[in-house]
Amino acid sequence: MNSFLSRTSSWVLALFLALAGPALAQDAASTANVSKAGVAPGGAATASAGAAAAPAAAAPGSGGGDAAAIAAGDALFKNNCAQCHAVNDKVVGPALAGISKRRTISWLIPWVHNSSKVIASGDEYAVKLFNDNGKQQMPAFPQLSDKEITSIIAWVTSQEGGGGGAAATAATGGVTTGNAAAADGADASGGGKYMDVLLIVLVVVLIVLVVTLAIIANLMKDVLQGRKDLDGRDVEILEQRFNWAGLYQSSALRGIVGVVFALVLLYVGVQSVMAVGLTQGYQPTQPIAFSHKIHAGENNINCAYCHTSVYKGKSANIPSANICMNCHSQIKTESPEIKKIYRAIERKQPIQWVRVHNLPDLAYFNHSQHTQVGGIQCQTCHGPIQNMEVVYQYSALTMGWCINCHRETPLNTKGNAYYDNLVKLHDKSNSAVPFTVSSNGGTECSKCHY
The missing domain is CATH 1.20.5 (Single alpha-helices involved in coiled-coils or other helix-helix interfaces)
Known part of the structure; x- marks a missing residue:
């Protein structure tokens, strides 16, 4: 019996080491990789962070402008130019790499403000550019100031050659992208993966122990049943x-x-x-297979380019077919899905998109009040829209869901004189609690139901 227990214990120990060994080795390797990368296991940056900061600080000299201008140009490019242009690749319009060398800023500013006017003036370069790109008219951007256009050019210059180098790091606020970010994510998740593996190992060991105890009990019972020196009480217990x-x-x-x-x-x-009445997870099939993953994710098209009233209207409008044609008059023109847009335009009929997010008529909701004034990001309510092939309702959109958000979300009152006195009154009576939407009456019934 003792040899059986010894063999069983050795087998359980060997199984535990076999299962836990790879997890321990993986965690050790992950820790070593983190240390080599210059990041402490707890997440604190080491000397490599300082080394990375040096190129970022040198960005102004290498990117055609200071870091603030490049960062502003990054945002302006994504909101106004990314739909038709890329830095190193041709999209609808030509690649922009080297534009500051081909044209002077004094030529580029009028071109961005109104390219049609420059072409009409007979400018040789403008006419050739227009003809070389299929006579596709570039939209006018009179709302952009000279400084903003200069910032865009500075950002484009910093991105030339497919890299962005230090300037790109400065423009993104020091956020590391690409393989480095993936490595950091892998290191950060190493501890979580190890805990999952360890939990599985412990469950397996527990099951093995239970089975082992059952086997031992049966063996002991068989041994006892073979003995003839047991009294009546022992036999009764054994056979019950x-x-x-x-x-x-x-x-x-x-x-x-x-x-x-x-x-x-x-x-x-x-x-x-x-x-x-709850439709969380609702994912209808649309008449045209439109992919937000391709448009908003891979091509980084700003939401406001298609949903033009997202920052200024009560609701975020569905884009018209004309907006689609800004790009698809040149891109994937032979696609069966794109041809559906052509047919809708030829027949002068709107595309019958199926509504996904729908609030009841008894509730008032203003989209611009949340996006423009509140600064709420699209993903806060709509989820990871940039990863969705087919859009679905991500949030519950219930009254409780809205009220919880109003109770927990601090109001951004900086630079808005409307809130100055309200914030003072709030801080005077309850300075320990942040000034939230609820503090401003955002949970009163009449705010949404009237």
């Missing part, structure tokens, strides 16, 4: 069986099962009633 029939006929057990069954039915019923 569990009384399943008595357990089934027990009134206490039946009462417990009945109560549990009734509670489960009550819970399911309440949940079903509470879910009436």
